[in-house]
Amino acid sequence: MPMGLIVKALSGYYYVMPDAAEDSNPIQCRARGIFKKRGISPLVGDRVRFSLTENGEGTVDEILPRSSELVRPPVANVDLVVLVFSIDEPQLNLPLLDKFLVHTESAGLDAHICLTKQDLAAGNPEVQDVEAGVHMSLTDVIRLYESIGYSVSLTSAKEEIGVDVVLDRLAGCISVFAGQSGVGKSSLLNAMVPGLSLETNQISMKLGRGKHTTRHVELIRLNNGGIVADTPGFSSLDFLQVDAEGLGSCFREFAEYAQQCRFRGCLHQHEPGCKVQEAKENGDIAASRYEHYLHFLSEIKDKKRRY
Template identity: 45%
Template sequence: MPLGVVMKGIGGFYYIKSSFHGIIECKARGIFRKDDIIPLPGDKVSFSIIDTNKNTGLIEEILPRSSELVRPAVANVTQLVVVVAVKSPQPDFLLLDKMLITASLKNIKPIILFNKIDRSSGQDIERIKKVYENTGYDLFFLCAKSHEGFDDLMGILKENITVFAGQSGVGKSTILNRLAGAAVMETGEVSDKIERGRHTTRHAELLELSNGGLVVDTPGFSSFELTGVELNDLELHYPEFINHLGRCRFNGCSHINEPDCVVKEAVENGDIDNERYERFVHFYSLLKKQKDQRYRK
């Protein structure tokens, strides 16, 4: 039975890319609806051919998923590229760190892409680098207008399923258009008044690049909730914390109020960026409040 990858799903029809049959329009077997299973873009599936003339078929099996995202609804993602505009709109580092934590939670490799570098000074870029230099995350700096940085970006997309995410108006769709060499995604201008872009992405769809990589755009976020993270596990989603964990004076140290905390010492010494640490404290407080509310019910 032939295998393929779901590229998109619209109105109960799923478009499967197969190396032998090309693009096949398929419906899913009724058993999937019965079991409340919906094929997602990125799913690896086996299918049968119903009509060779019309290139139609039927999804027979969905192979096990290595990862799954809800927004966008995509399976088997290997990389999450978080796009941040250096300016216009101003970077939302709280949103960025939420996405990095989510990627870690889903076992997806996070990559930070700073766009619109032509609108900022070298000093601004160096300050941004300093915040994330000890995290181990891959950092890319891009100018969509001049194509600066695109060759390096194409290199990391090869043979991966990569989701692009970020604030509205940071240039995700413009970047994907450049990568694909065609206007495959609609783009939205940033409002001068509120510095927000129009949401231009309507559904999850895999876009194939010339190097074999698959990418998907997402709706632009004005907010993004941190879900699925346990309070005591938050520290594990900060790569720059890892070498310091287990060395504090108290077991179960929250790295906030306790004395002789090695993480706080690393912040004071500059080994951990203070801005990142303050956002950790913010997230910890939110998760603790949520946990306390659950126990009161």
């Protein structure tokens, strides 16, 4: 039975690229009914076994074990998440960036932060974080996330700045582009892959965000052996798989302090002897990151009460 990779899912069809013929067109397949009975859905990025039907299409018969799985965007077997956020139009949203990082950490995946539209940034612009009540320069934002352990790149698809840096980071792995609509994910991919011509759209100045030019998840092959999943943009995420006790472990810089807390299962909120709170007071943990943690913790608790 032939094997392949699901490169696109659309309207109940799964488009499988056979292992034996990567230069050919993907085969349009339906999934066997048994998957629905078992509550399983094939995902873009799945390695599958499939069979051909008489009409030239195919049927997905078996989904091979996954190394990773993301709920939103729905994609499997990803090695790296590229979080694409624009410096301006729309403005850099640090609470949303941290929320994406929580989801990435909870899935056990590494993240690369890609800041786009550098051509719109004059000098060293200020980034406002209304939720945390903090203002930082763009340089300080980059230093913060690099100090935590994330790689950060500045790019401009329009002026072809930093595109090669991101390409090198994606070499030889399956990665997923995620972020708000209108931040330039498709423009960046167009700059990476000559002739790709993904649809792009201007940011809505009235709404402060872009239109969803990407409407489904699709894998795009790079010329360096990498594969990228382009995904629909979105502006919010729900904490579906992160609980209150596990949230702190999704903030990398908390780790060395959390293990010194007086109480096991410390939520780093009001507990006496909490070393995470102490580190925040001493400036060893950024105020913005800690405030976002508290906001997310409240969001998770509220959701738990509702259900």
